[in-house]
Amino acid sequence: MEPTKTDFKKTLDAYRAKHNEFRIVDVPPTQYLMLDGHGDPNSSSQFADALEVMYPMAYKLKFASRQQLGRDYVVMPLEGQWWSADMEAFTAARDKSRWDWTLMMMVPEWITEEMFDAARAAVAAGGAPASLDRVRLETLTEGRCVQTLHIGSYDDEAEILERLHYEFIPGAGLAMRGKHHEIYLSDARRVEPARLRTILRQPVE
Template identity: 40%
Template sequence: MDKLDLAKAYKTYYTARTKPQIVEFEPISYVTIAGKGDPNGTTFANATEALYTVAYGVKGKCKKAEQDFTVPKLEGQWWVDGDPRTALEVPREQWHWKLLIRMPVFVTAELVEEARRGALVKKKELKVIADVGYETLHEGLCVQMLHVGPYATEPETLAQMEHFILKEQLSYRGLHHEIYLSDPRKIDPDKLKTILRYPVQAIEVVKG
């Protein structure tokens, strides 16, 4: 039985250049969980564990149905109250986030719900599993760039993206989106690779 590797099947989604580029995506489904607070805190850690628990539960059910897949990289959307691009300018305790793990097209909301219920039974102490859901996002046209280095230096990459967005006469249309290609527990911070992505749209030019 072949195992689906989403990173190989959707290379445009899981790869990016070290300079800004324009990409476009169709609607994509995920298991998700949302929260607020410092990403180094317990709430974030528990949410991540809950999300992976459900994702692997889905994988297990798919494997039994001979539709096995590799659970892909963790992703996150980030924002603060007000302008979503100012997250790095406020205390981390005020950050809102939504963690995501992409699902294959054959995974349904019903299957995710089954996996979520099963996970709640197996890990009764991890009550936040109840907050994991299934969601489809359509980001459409986006600007993305590969950030290499620690998360703290992301503003340098985001500045390049903003310059590119303005130069191309585009405007922001959605939340800051990150895909974590590296595991920070296993790699030097200077070598971390993260895809940074923003949904965008063309600026309407009013002609006189």
């Protein structure tokens, strides 16, 4: 019998958000594939190299989970943490050349370091991507966050981020902490910019 396939986007509250609605959510510790880099994602070779690693690793782990554990799941969307020495780079300036980032893909908590090491070896056997040795398995604890759903181009996020950072968060008696987090629910290779759906998340205290 085929194992039941879990879609965590539908079962986890942290992957729910509505357009033009800011919501406070408590995000539990979550395990991810992670890879760090710097620079404009539209032109950075580091970013392109990271994409070449994340998807093969994610699918190797999915297949290993299904074959070894009988636990199948939908591969999760790409995510990213973004930050800069000057946070105005995200709102007013949008100077992407100054951005640091960590690309991420959520994997279930039952994925072990042993399974991760085996997946990396399998990807390497097929021709190792340039950044394969830099990908890691790590649990991120974000805790209390505010998030919303942005519909449209990534370059049009500035207005809603300004409302999030300077209106809703201080108005709720909260303060920003940690790193800006984006969850890319749409595949930018297949969806026109005006229809892209992205969860924007900001940890708070």
